[in-house]
Amino acid sequence: MSMMSSTKTDAIDWSKGAAYVNGAFMPISEARVPLTDWAYRRSDVVYDVVSVWDGQFFRLDDHIARFRRSIKRYRFTPQETDAELRQILHRIVAMSGLRSAYVAMDCLRGQAALGIRVPSKAKNYIACYAAPFTSLVPEEHLQRGLKLAISTIPRIPHECVDATAKNFHWGDMNMAMFEAEETGADFPLLLDFKGNLTEGPGFNVFIVRDGVVATPDYNMLEGISRQTVIELCAELGIDVQVRPISAAEVRDADEIFITSTAGGVIGASQIDGRIMNNDRPGPVSSELRETYWEKRKSGWHTEPVNYDAV
Template sequence: MSRIVYVNGEYLPEEEAKVSIFDRGFLFADAVYEVTSVLGGKLIDFDGHAARLQRSLGELDMANPIEIEDLRQVHRELVTRNDIDEGMIYLQISRGADNDRDFVFPDAETVPSSIVLFTQSKPLTQAPAAKTGLKVISIEDIRWGRRDIKTVQLLYPSMGKMMAKKAGADDAWMVEDGEVTEGTSNNAYIVKDGRIITRHLGREILHGITRAAVLRFAREAQMQVEERAFTIEEAQQADEAFITSASAFVMPVVEIDGKTLGDGAPGPVAQRLREIYIEESRNTAS
């Protein structure tokens, strides 16, 4: 059965889905996105993703073409129509499609924003990498300065993943002014002497929804959390490391730039946080 997607108010088979060649998401990467995970056919932290979506739209002065409660219903409808038990829902809103290409923003009163959603069915709780851990390399962070806005400008992160693949690794951590910002599609953490260390919020990194939940759970579990920048050298001397994202949840990191952490196996803090996150997400998914 063909996957059903949502495009500008319509549910369509993916083969019939179309957007204009003049859509600014296609021409200028003038679009924002969110990815909401699904567990047991229910949405994880939809409200958090919706709030960040609103913030991203506001920072770019872009209109939201759909009310949040209607958006929630679209998510649920796509889960039902595509019979998703575990997976993700990708949402993208662009500034719309004018009748030609122009750097100047179109008038929002006459050119409505475009919205697209589709599902991806994939195992999340039983991801093989959770048992083996990830290997990461470091690369220079040369992205634009507003990484706190979740835009579709993902060319360099995509290149970073390809750099990692070419180096025989799984992902890359980006470094700016000698300090780790984040992974190509995730937030980065190290653990030293029982303390969880992750970069503080700012324009340099995406304000991860999973990050916020994991840090809250860590503090509730009486774990020490320190929000500050760290270097690759410090990370290589850490007891363990991990990443968080909507699709990976909490994923251990066992090697950084060829340096093995600990005994080369996923560490206890990352493993415990993954267990807590999955349990709490199952309990609160809606």
């Protein structure tokens, strides 16, 4: 792989982030995708996102491995190896100088020759960026708890779009978010066509009933933060089940919490207008959130950013 270089200079503001697109490094403000690329015109992209906190990547191996599975699932053929991708991610964080960052890696379908409309003939390429870390929700929402609502918009079926391969097909998610906003909720939860819980826009979902934690087993992204919580439950002696969850179970849950790279574990306080736990996140949700951040700050599953990789 041949990667073009970009030199850090005092004249360039890297504080907003750094990017790598199709072999070249640049400030994030200069990163572009052509309007005619199928990535843009057909939402033909797979991606992954890893977080950096206090100069440490969290579960970088797992994120790269899932990204590679997504690449293969949607038949992309980028030139970069996993080892080269790791170097790219370290370098863009180092170029930005960020200590806490949101680091995305995308694989995009480019264009084929004029008149060719077969995806196997299109060029593929990698684009990555590191930007300042932002949480899925503001701090006051973390303390108050999320207001969630079950959407009337169903999740795209697995048979049509494989949700385990992280992709840009967000039409159902976006419409559900409009609907949630109109009802006063922070976020929607999407069901499948059988009426079972799947996920929300950018996060996995867990419920708690009688001290037992449960999360869906089908038609959703198998999130790295989701897996982290399953591991934490085992450490804390909390029973956890991975199984179908009906809408009725969600509405009757003692607690609900979500998991995302952009925030870790985030508790809910309401579901469809019903108040839980005195309108605050519940005790299991809070324990898992606290444990998650304690272990992250202690170096659990972390890899130091190589800030010399500029």
